[in-house]
Amino acid sequence: MNNMTQKNNETVLDPLGATFAALILRLWLGMRSLLTGIEKFSGKEIESIPTLINGEPDPNGLETTVVKKFYSLGNYQGVPDPLYQSFKQEPLIMEWMLDSYNCILGPALILLGLGLLLGLATRISLLGMGLLYTSLTLGLILLNQSSGIAWLATHIILVVLMLLVAQHNRLELGSLIRRQIQLRRKTDQPQSSV
Amino acid sequence: MNSKPSISRRHFCRTASTAGLVMAAPSILKSGTLQTPSNEVRVGFIGCGKQHAVLYNAMMNIPGIRFVAACDIKVQDCLRSTYRRFGRTYGYKISTYTDAEEMLKKEKGKMDAVFIATPDFWHAPHTIMALESGYHVYCEKMMSHTLEGARAMVAAMDRTGKLCQIGHQRRSNPRYRYVLNELIKNQKICGQIVNVNAQWNRSIASSRDKKHGRPEHLPDGKTLKRYGFDAGATHSLSEEDLRHRYLNWRWYKSLSGGPISDLGAHQIDIINWFFGTTPKSLYASGDRSVFKNREHFDNVMCIFDYDTPEGSARAFYQVLTTTSAGGGYYESFMGTDATIAISERESYTNIYKESVAPASKWDDLVSRGYLKKVAGGYSGSDSGSIASYESAPPDRYALPGGLGSHDDLDGKSKAKPPHQPHIENFIAAIRGEAELTCDARHALESEAPIYWINQAAESGEPVTFTDNHLHT
Numbered sequence: 212m213n214n215m216t217q218k219n220n221e222t223v224l225d226p227l228g229a230t231f232a233a234l235i236l237r238l239w240l241g242m243r244s245l246l247t248g249i250e251k252f253s254g255k256e257i258e259s260i261p262t263l264i265n266g267e268p269d270p271n272g273l274e275t276t277v278v279k280k281f282y283s284l285g286n287y288q289g290v291p292d293p294l295y296q297s298f299k300q301e302p303l304i305m306e307w308m309l310d311s312y313n314c315i316l317g318p319a320l321i322l323l324g325l326g327l328l329l330g331l332a333t334r335i336s337l338l339g340m341g342l343l344y345t346s347l348t349l350g351l352i353l354l355n356q357s358s359g360i361a362w363l364a365t366h367i368i369l370v371v372l373m374l375l376v377a378q379h380n381r382l383e384l385g386s387l388i389r390r391q392i393q394l395r396r397k398t399d400q401p402q403s404s405v
Numbered sequence: 406m407n408s409k410p411s412i413s414r415r416h417f418c419r420t421a422s423t424a425g426l427v428m429a430a431p432s433i434l435k436s437g438t439l440q441t442p443s444n445e446v447r448v449g450f451i452g453c454g455k456q457h458a459v460l461y462n463a464m465m466n467i468p469g470i471r472f473v474a475a476c477d478i479k480v481q482d483c484l485r486s487t488y489r490r491f492g493r494t495y496g497y498k499i500s501t502y503t504d505a506e507e508m509l510k511k512e513k514g515k516m517d518a519v520f521i522a523t524p525d526f527w528h529a530p531h532t533i534m535a536l537e538s539g540y541h542v543y544c545e546k547m548m549s550h551t552l553e554g555a556r557a558m559v560a561a562m563d564r565t566g567k568l569c570q571i572g573h574q575r576r577s578n579p580r581y582r583y584v585l586n587e588l589i590k591n592q593k594i595c596g597q598i599v600n601v602n603a604q605w606n607r608s609i610a611s612s613r614d615k616k617h618g619r620p621e622h623l624p625d626g627k628t629l630k631r632y633g634f635d636a637g638a639t640h641s642l643s644e645e646d647l648r649h650r651y652l653n654w655r656w657y658k659s660l661s662g663g664p665i666s667d668l669g670a671h672q673i674d675i676i677n678w679f680f681g682t683t684p685k686s687l688y689a690s691g692d693r694s695v696f697k698n699r700e701h702f703d704n705v706m707c708i709f710d711y712d713t714p715e716g717s718a719r720a721f722y723q724v725l726t727t728t729s730a731g732g733g734y735y736e737s738f739m740g741t742d743a744t745i746a747i748s749e750r751e752s753y754t755n756i757y758k759e760s761v762a763p764a765s766k767w768d769d770l771v772s773r774g775y776l777k778k779v780a781g782g783y784s785g786s787d788s789g790s791i792a793s794y795e796s797a798p799p800d801r802y803a804l805p806g807g808l809g810s811h812d813d814l815d816g817k818s819k820a821k822p823p824h825q826p827h828i829e830n831f832i833a834a835i836r837g838e839a840e841l842t843c844d845a846r847h848a849l850e851s852e853a854p855i856y857w858i859n860q861a862a863e864s865g866e867p868v869t870f871t872d873n874h875l876h877t
Contacts, residue, residue: 256818257810257818257819257820258810258818259809259810259811259821262774262805262806263774264587264773264774264775264805265773265774265775266773266774269579269583269587269805269806270586271579271582271583271586271587272579272582272826273579273580273583273804273805273806273807274579274806274807274808274809274810275805275806275807275809276807276809276810276820
């Protein structure tokens with residue numbers, strides 16, 4: 212509220228504060244979406260190596276388990292398996308819908324996250340993200356998972372907040388490109404018009 | 406599972422005691438080189454119930470095993486459907502039998518070893534039959550429901566020169582071997598082991614009578630009688646009675662040794678193995694406290710006295726089939742310097758250092774990787790504690806490793822099943838690459854005292870062991 216002033220019954224945001232608010236919200240939402248999408252390609256590899264006792268492998272065969280995380284296209288699972296199985300039981304969710312959703316969820320999260328982080332088509336990206344979180348909420352409503360619904364609702368609130376301050380969103384690649392295009396247009400205009 | 410053997414079970418019972426007294430050559434602990442393509446070991450199963458599934462799951466990931474045949478008295482269709490999935494997994498078929506004798510005869514030259522997971526009263530007849538047919542044998546514990554049966558198995562192993570591994574799988578478990586060889590024997594971290602406290606506490610829910618949802622899949626009364634499930638009955642048994650015995654053979658004296666042998670065998674084996682000797686006496690108590698109609702006691706407690714090279718020691722063991730609380734199942738070796746509470750379940754395993762044990766030695770062991778320190782001693786300072794009664798709290802340590810993992814058939818890594826190292830040892834011994842970790846003779850040396858617990862608990866009389874009680 213400190214960044215707001217009353218002027219003629221209208222709430223005006225402090226421009227610098229609003230720019231920072233937009234930047235922080237954009238970074239948070241973008242990172243959240245991008246990494247969630249990337250994590251859908253992650254898997255764990257359990258490797259056993261001989262346990263070293265006094266610097267030598269244990270002759271009794273004791274082994275140490277090392278868990279390694281890795282990313283690959285083969286690991287991809289859009290909707291986590293337990294949730295997928297639960298959705299499969301839902302009469303309102305068709306299997307082909309579920310399979311399509313499972314396919315696009317990860318790439319969609321990555322694209323939307325990248326869009327937000329870089330500041331490309333920010334409003335469109337935010338709209339897409341809001342719709343995506345709403346669709347996820349729909350599934351959780353059917354499964355009656357209240358905590359998950361509340362968790363997604365906080366994301367929706369952040370998306371809405373970001374949309375409200377989107378006009379103050381300055382540090383973005385999209386506006387930079389737009390400005391460059393405008394500049395070029397100006398310099399390309401004939402001298403006679405000056 | 407069972408089938409009619411050439412040695413009938415009744416004939417076997419009559420003659421086993423004599424056979425058991427024949428002391429033959431020392432145990433054969435490994436075999437010669439295999440004569441099969443790519444050193445493949447071809448195995449068959451006698452008994453395809455619950456324990457068979459445990460063994461099979463532990464074998465699936467051992468390379469170089471070819472599954473050849475399976476035998477069970479369950480109706481043939483049921484057995485075939487069990488192994489239909491097998492064909493899809495491995496790309497070849499397994500022969501199924503309802504008669505063990507037929508299987509052993511027909512698979513001659515096509516099979517190297519047999520895994521026996523039948524009810525206890527069939528272990529000895531099946532093992533002897535398989536050994537005498539020229540196969541190596543892996544037989545589930547308890548070796549037999551009678552001491553005579555177990556002795557006859559040792560005699561058959563010696564007579565035939567074939568390998569006979571008994572399913573005390575902890576003997577091949579790297580964690581148990583590490584604790585015994587490295588921590589107790591080499592590093593002597595326990596100091597003098599004075600007491601052992603071991604238990605298997607199982608809930609009443611796991612101990613109730615088993616029922617089958619589809620009785621049509623069970624063998625009929627005639628078949629069950631033929632395979633001895635009426636043994637020891639004092640009255641004529643209906644088909645329902647026989648099927649009850651078939652599903653709940655562990656509660657009948659003529660078919661098994663009861664909970665103390667069923668659950669206690671593994672752990673009492675560990676006590677004797679770790680001490681490297683057999684007990685000198687036994688006290689036991691038990692009763693049918695809840696399951697009043699059962700032949701065997703549902704709860705048994707016993708104390709063994711030992712003379713070990715370090716001095717006298719006692720081991721307390723309890724098997725409860727009516728309560729699971731109290732830490733599940735473990736064997737706790739309590740010494741003057743430390744206690745090692747080890748269990749087949751890694752999460753139940755803990756090592757406690759007494760405050761008198763030199764900290765510098767233990768710090769050195771941790772720095773060299775012998776132990777992992779988990780937590781410092783927790784000093785109980787609640788209102789009930791009286792300072793002068795309290796000992797300094799022990800520090801808690803853990804083993805530095807475990808069984809590890811393996812890749813399953815789908816290429817996914819999974820924790821290694823506890824039976825896998827024991828089966829790997831058996832397979833390696835068949836190939837002549839290792840010595841058995843628990844051949845029938847060593848198993849019986851350790852199992853022999855267990856056969857006297859029920860008798861001691863029923864009579865209330867202590868048993869002072871002599872060679873007559875324990876010889877193999």
